[in-house]
Amino acid sequence: MQYSIRKHLVLAAGVMAGMWCAGTALAQTKEILIGAQCDRTGPTQLVGTVFCPAVQDYVNLINAQGGIDGFKIRIDELDNNYQVPPAIEEYERHKQEGMVSTLIWGTPQAEALNPRLEKDHIPGTSPGFGSAAAANGAKYPYLFPVAATYWSQGAAAIKFVKDKLGGDLKGKKIAYMYYDNPAGLEPLPIIKKLQATEGFELRTFAVPAPGVEMSAQVLDITQRYRPDFVIAHLFGRAPSVMIKSMKQSGYPLSKVLGLVWASSEADIAAAGGWAMAQGYNTMQFAGVGEQYPVDQEIIAMYKKDGKPPPAGMKTSVYYNRGILDAALHIEAVRRAMQANGGKPPTGEEVKKGFESIKDFTLGGLVPPLEVTPSDHEGGGWVQIFQVKGDKLVKETEWFHGYRDLVLKTVNAAS
Amino acid sequence: MFYRESGIFKTSYAADMAVLPLPGTRWLLAALAALFIVVAPATLDEYTLSVLNLILIAVVGAIGLNILVGYTDQVSIGHGAFMSVGAYTAANLITRLDAPFWIAVPAGGLMAALIGVVVGIPSLRIKGLYLAISTLAAQLIIEWVINHTAWVSGGTQASIQVPPPSVFGTKLVGAWQIYLFLMFFVVLAIVAAQNLIRSRIGRAFIAIRDQDIAAEIIGIDIFRYKLLAFAISSFYAGVTGVLYTYYLGIANYEQFQLDVSINFLAMVIIGGLGSTLGPIFGAVFVTLLPIVSRRALEFVGGFFVERADLANYVPSLRLAIFGGLIIFFLVVEPEGLNRLWRNIRTWFRAWPFSF
Numbered sequence: 001m002q003y004s005i006r007k008h009l010v011l012a013a014g015v016m017a018g019m020w021c022a023g024t025a026l027a028q029t030k031e032i033l034i035g036a037q038c039d040r041t042g043p044t045q046l047v048g049t050v051f052c053p054a055v056q057d058y059v060n061l062i063n064a065q066g067g068i069d070g071f072k073i074r075i076d077e078l079d080n081n082y083q084v085p086p087a088i089e090e091y092e093r094h095k096q097e098g099m100v101s102t103l104i105w106g107t108p109q110a111e112a113l114n115p116r117l118e119k120d121h122i123p124g125t126s127p128g129f130g131s132a133a134a135a136n137g138a139k140y141p142y143l144f145p146v147a148a149t150y151w152s153q154g155a156a157a158i159k160f161v162k163d164k165l166g167g168d169l170k171g172k173k174i175a176y177m178y179y180d181n182p183a184g185l186e187p188l189p190i191i192k193k194l195q196a197t198e199g200f201e202l203r204t205f206a207v208p209a210p211g212v213e214m215s216a217q218v219l220d221i222t223q224r225y226r227p228d229f230v231i232a233h234l235f236g237r238a239p240s241v242m243i244k245s246m247k248q249s250g251y252p253l254s255k256v257l258g259l260v261w262a263s264s265e266a267d268i269a270a271a272g273g274w275a276m277a278q279g280y281n282t283m284q285f286a287g288v289g290e291q292y293p294v295d296q297e298i299i300a301m302y303k304k305d306g307k308p309p310p311a312g313m314k315t316s317v318y319y320n321r322g323i324l325d326a327a328l329h330i331e332a333v334r335r336a337m338q339a340n341g342g343k344p345p346t347g348e349e350v351k352k353g354f355e356s357i358k359d360f361t362l363g364g365l366v367p368p369l370e371v372t373p374s375d376h377e378g379g380g381w382v383q384i385f386q387v388k389g390d391k392l393v394k395e396t397e398w399f400h401g402y403r404d405l406v407l408k409t410v411n412a413a414s
Numbered sequence: 415m416f417y418r419e420s421g422i423f424k425t426s427y428a429a430d431m432a433v434l435p436l437p438g439t440r441w442l443l444a445a446l447a448a449l450f451i452v453v454a455p456a457t458l459d460e461y462t463l464s465v466l467n468l469i470l471i472a473v474v475g476a477i478g479l480n481i482l483v484g485y486t487d488q489v490s491i492g493h494g495a496f497m498s499v500g501a502y503t504a505a506n507l508i509t510r511l512d513a514p515f516w517i518a519v520p521a522g523g524l525m526a527a528l529i530g531v532v533v534g535i536p537s538l539r540i541k542g543l544y545l546a547i548s549t550l551a552a553q554l555i556i557e558w559v560i561n562h563t564a565w566v567s568g569g570t571q572a573s574i575q576v577p578p579p580s581v582f583g584t585k586l587v588g589a590w591q592i593y594l595f596l597m598f599f600v601v602l603a604i605v606a607a608q609n610l611i612r613s614r615i616g617r618a619f620i621a622i623r624d625q626d627i628a629a630e631i632i633g634i635d636i637f638r639y640k641l642l643a644f645a646i647s648s649f650y651a652g653v654t655g656v657l658y659t660y661y662l663g664i665a666n667y668e669q670f671q672l673d674v675s676i677n678f679l680a681m682v683i684i685g686g687l688g689s690t691l692g693p694i695f696g697a698v699f700v701t702l703l704p705i706v707s708r709r710a711l712e713f714v715g716g717f718f719v720e721r722a723d724l725a726n727y728v729p730s731l732r733l734a735i736f737g738g739l740i741i742f743f744l745v746v747e748p749e750g751l752n753r754l755w756r757n758i759r760t761w762f763r764a765w766p767f768s769f
Contacts, residue, residue, distance in 0.1 A: 040729040056725060078708070079729035084662060084669045085468050089705060092464040108668040111573045115663035119587065131571050181561065182572040182667070189570065 032068070032344055034059075034075050034329050035094030035102035037109065042082035044106070046236065046266055050312040052077055054322025055103065057298050057310055059330070064301055068334050069342045075326070080105060084112050095120055100336075100350045101329050107131065107183055110143065117142035122347035123332070123354050127325050128260050128285050132186055133413035135377035135406075137355070142347075144354050144376045146328050146369065147285035147321075150233075151406050152380030153259050154187030157283065158194045159401025160257060160384055161229045169200040175227040177217060177242065179234050180206040187233060187259070190409060194402060203227070211238030218245040233259040240270035243277050254279030257384070264317035265392070274390040281395065282317075284383045286324040287365035288392045289316050294323060294362050317392070324366050331360050367398045380406060417441070419763070433608060451597060455590035463589040469701045470596040471657045474603045476681040476693035478650020483679070484687035485611060486643035487623035488537050492549035493651045494674035495556035496533075498667050500526040500652025502566050505574040505665035515579040515660065519599070522656035523649040529556065530648020537640050553672055560667050573666040576659050596657060603650060608690050610646070619643055623688075684740060686750025695751035699743075707735045 036055055039048040059075040067073055076097070078090040087109040094102060102117075102124045104110045110130035117124050118141060125144045126134065132149035134140040148156065162169050176191060178184035188204065195202045203225055205217040211234060221230060230251070232242055239262035246256055258267075263282030271277055290299070290313050299309045312319045332353035336345035339352065357378065358370040367381030380400045385392035400406075417438025424430045434440045455463065475497065482488050500522030507513035507521055533552040537545050560567050568574040578586050579595060586595050610616050618639045621629035630636050659665045677700060685696020711731055715724045747754040 038725070038729070041733050052725065077725035079725075079732070081704075081729075083673070084666070085701070086704065088662065089465055089468060092461045096459065096461040107571075108573070108666045111571075111575075111664050111666055112662040112669070115575070131573070133571075182567075182570055185570040 030070065031072050031074050032333060033094070033097055033099045034073060034333070035091065035097075035099040036075050036077040037080045037087055037090055037103060037105040038077050039082045039105050040079050042080075043236065044082055047261075047264075047318050048079075048105070050266075050315045050318035051322040051325075053310060053312045054319040055326040057301075058294070058323045058326040061294070061298055061301055062330055068330065069337055071337075071344060073330060073333070080109060082106050082109075084108055087113060088116075091116060095122065100333060100345055100347050101125075101354075103325055103329065104130070104143075110134070114140060114143050120347065121351070123351040125325055125328065127321065129183065133410060135375060135380070135410045136413065137372070137374045137376040140376065142351060144328075144371065146354075146371065146376070146378055147324070147367075148260070148380045148382045148400070149377055150183065150186035150259075151190045151409060152377065152400060153233075153283060153382060154190040154231075155194065155403075155406050156380070156382045156399065156401040157187070157231045157257055157259065158191060158198065159399070160281070160283075160396065161231070162198065164255075165228055169198040171199065171201070172229070173201045173203075173225065173227040175203055175205060175221045175225055175230045177205045177207060177214075177221065177230060177232045177234070179211055179236075179238055180208045183235070184233050190402075190406065191231075193405060193409070197405075207234060207238055207242075211236055212241050214238070214241060215245055218242070218249055218251075222246065222249040222251040228255065230256045231259070232256060232262050234262045237270065238262070239267040240272075243268065243271035243280060247271075247276055252279060253277060254281070254386070257281040257283060259283050260285055260382070263385070264315055266315045266318070268387060274387060277387045280387045282385050282387070282392060284317065284385055285367065285381070286317075286320040287383070288320065288385050288394070292320070292363045292365040294327070294365060295320070320365055323362070327362055327366065328354070328357065328360075328369075331357055375407075377410075379403075433612070451594070455593050458590075460589045463593050465702070465705060467589070467593055467596055467661060469698055470593070470600045471654060471661060472678075472681065472697035472701050473600050473694050474657060475651055475654035475678050476685065476697040477603050477607050477690065478647045478654065479678050480682045480685075480687065480690075480693040481607060481610070481619070481650070482643050482647035483682050484689070484692070485616065485623060486619040486640065488534070488640060488643060489542065489546040489679075490533075490549045490644075490647065491546055491672070491675045491679060492533055492552040492556070493648075493678050494670040494672060495553040496526040496530055496648040496651035497655030497658065497674065498560055498665075498670035499529050499556060499648075500655030501659040501665040501670065502560060502574070502655075502667075503652070504656040505568070505576050505659055506566065508576050509568075509574055515581070515595075518579075519653055519656045522659075523652040526652025526655065527645040527649040530644045530651070531641050533648075534641050534644025537644065538637055550672075553675055557667060557671065567667065568665075572668075573664055575664050578663065579660050592661060596661065599653065599657060603653070604690060604694075611690070615639070615642065620688075680740065684743060684750055686752030689752045691755070692750050692752035695755065699751060703736055703739060704732060707739070708732050711735070 038052040039045060040052055055075060059073050063072050076094060080087040080090055091113055102122060104113055104124045104126050107129045110126040113124060123142050123144060125146050127147035130145055132151040134143045134145050135149050161174060165172055205221060207214045207217060221227060234242055239258055246253055260283050263284060268274060268277045302309055332350050333345055335356050336349040336353035340349055355371055355373045360366060361368060369378035371378040381398045383398055384395040386395045419436060422436060434443065479493055482490055503525040504518040504522035507518050533549060536548040540548065561572055586592050618634045621634055622636060622639055626636060658669060681696035681700045682693050684699055686692030708728060711728050712724055715727065
């Protein structure tokens with residue numbers, strides 16, 4: 001007993017010492033730190049395991065090309081497990097190390113970090129999630145959704161459905177199927193407002209967490225309600241289950257539109273492969289496929305090191321979103337350094353950099369964003385890709401729907 | 415531990431009943447208080463304080479859960495939901511009525527206590543795993559209700575932003591200010607719990623834990639005391655929720671889901687059931703372990719791969735280490751960290767002549 005206690009004490013002391021040494025490591029010059037939060041292990045790991053390596057790859061690519069004005073970009077990725085307390089700890093750690101901007105991961109995390117971003121003057125991005133009200137740059141000065149928020153997605157979905165159904169929605173039936181959590185509910189106010197102006201019939205179908213059992217809802221939709229179009233706003237495993245059940249009940253998937261988190265190759269693979277999902281429409285806020293120049297450059301970079309292309313690229317939907325998020329940060333830093341004469345930028349300068357982003361499309365991977373001090377969403381652009389054969393084929397160019405209504409709602413929100 | 419424990423003679427009943435009977439303990443505690451209340455906020459940087467703040471909040475919740483699980487032997491995996499009850503009560507009071515913290519904090523606690531009592535009713539009929547499942551149901555029901563009642567949750571996003579607390583007209587925004595604010599409640603929580611357990615109520619809880627039928631026979635009203643245990647424990651949980659809300663500046667239901675309930679249960683079990691020190695150890699352990707293990711991995715991993723590549727390995731390895739260490743500590747000492755601490759103390763008490 002006594003011996004073992006002594007051993008334990010030594011062990012504990014060793015662990016503690018190791019930890020604090022690690023904490024104080026690394027503070028090089030000629031380096032710009034961007035903090036990244038990520039979820040490779042929590043409930044959104046389906047996205048995180050592809051998204052986060054893409055962020056790393058893009059930063060490596062930029063550094064391989066010489067960085068920005070001779071400054072290397074260091075992206076420090078920490079896993080927040082989709083929980084709020086670790087997100088706070090990681091944010092403080094990055095802040096202490098001197099980050100100029102941060103990639104946030106998760107809606108509650110974005111909400112919890114927002115007051116800190118404002119206090120510390122550090123811009124953060126929440127692409128495709130987070131509260132839609134954050135598009136309002138006047139009220140959320142340091143939070144940048146950059147990609148289409150749930151409100152823009154809802155509006156774009158209705159516009160797409162309208163075009164599909166011949167330009168008039170009067171008397172048409174639309175089913176809105178959603179994951180029963182705040183994010184799932186978020187597009188509803190916009191859709192309901194559009195229901196009033198466009199005159200379509202709307203019914204909502206909630207899918208309770210964890211979203212793997214929805215046969216009742218699917219039966220209700222396909223056999224009883226028989227809508228002209230289905231808009232599905234689902235997360236995690238739910239989209240694949242939805243695709244499978246829709247297919248099995250004989251409903252044409254060409255009349256189903258999945259919003260941005262129900263739209264990756266991984267969902268289609270989990271549903272049983274491409275054959276199962278023929279015709280399924282997916283909404284995207286970044287380009288899909290590996291044909292974009294930046295993807296090719298990353299493949300070339302891997303090839304030079306004698307490595308096969310990154311595995312995540314097979315799920316190009318999430319991979320390209322990772323590139324989009326990282327690229328916008330680096331573009332913001334670049335613009336900040338152009339403005340301040342090539343010095344390492346401050347958070348405030350990077351914020352200004354974000355607010356000047358336009359004409360930055362990476363060959364079509366990024367939408368024609370125009371981020372301004374009042375519009376932190378940059379326009380709310382999306383594209384629709386349809387499952388045809390064994391890939392996602394572009395169905396529309398970048399578009400946004402009912403922008404006036406969305407902006408009005410954003411400005412009215414607190 | 416490093417002071418004399420023998421030869422202290424009590425000459426009055428008051429001295430005999432004191433919370434801290436040994437002068438050495440009193441001095442030690444005074445030193446610790448000075449360290450954590452004066453020295454720490456004055457010297458530590460913002461990052462370290464932010465970690466300490468997370469620990470402080472966790473301590474309040476863990477102490478509260480321990481009253482229920484450790485002292486009364488009633489399991490609850492609904493404490494995450496009780497925290498959300500406290501959080502939303504406070505958030506609504508603060509945003510709608512401009513309630514100051516000294517109203518918001520107890521109000522959040524009381525509302526959680528009320529809900530806790532309702533959830534505790536099945537405990538009169540069922541025990542152990544069955545009770546755990548019924549509290550699990552409570553967790554899911556409360557989550558659903560908050561999520562679907564816009565009046566409570568503040569709209570579809572189910573999140574309410576809250577301004578920082580203000581004390582004597584000063585808004586607490588700095589890390590050290592919040593630290594002291596949280597520390598105040600932690601001290602209150604510890605003192606209250608320690609005294610509660612020494613009181614008639616606490617003794618009744620322990621009697622119920624040890625053998626409920628026997629307790630009933632000697633005249634303890636099981637109905638009343640089981641519900642009281644639920645109420646007190648949920649009060650602590652509600653206060654924890656309010657403190658989270660103040661600290662994060664937002665009440666959001668996704669912060670209080672099932673995994674939070676389980677985390678708190680893990681704190682109490684790892685720390686050691688049925689003591690006040692145990693849950694404190696547990697809260698420190700469970701909050702720090704992911705941070706420490708990540709730093710250790712980054713440090714060790716730095717020798718093998720580049721720092722940028724580390725991100726590919728650290729998250730999953732960290733989870734494995736987290737789980738592994740919990741098993742390790744529970745195997746080494748099933749009665750928790752508190753028992754381990756006592757063993758160390760006993761060993762030192764006789765050191766260097768430990769025969």
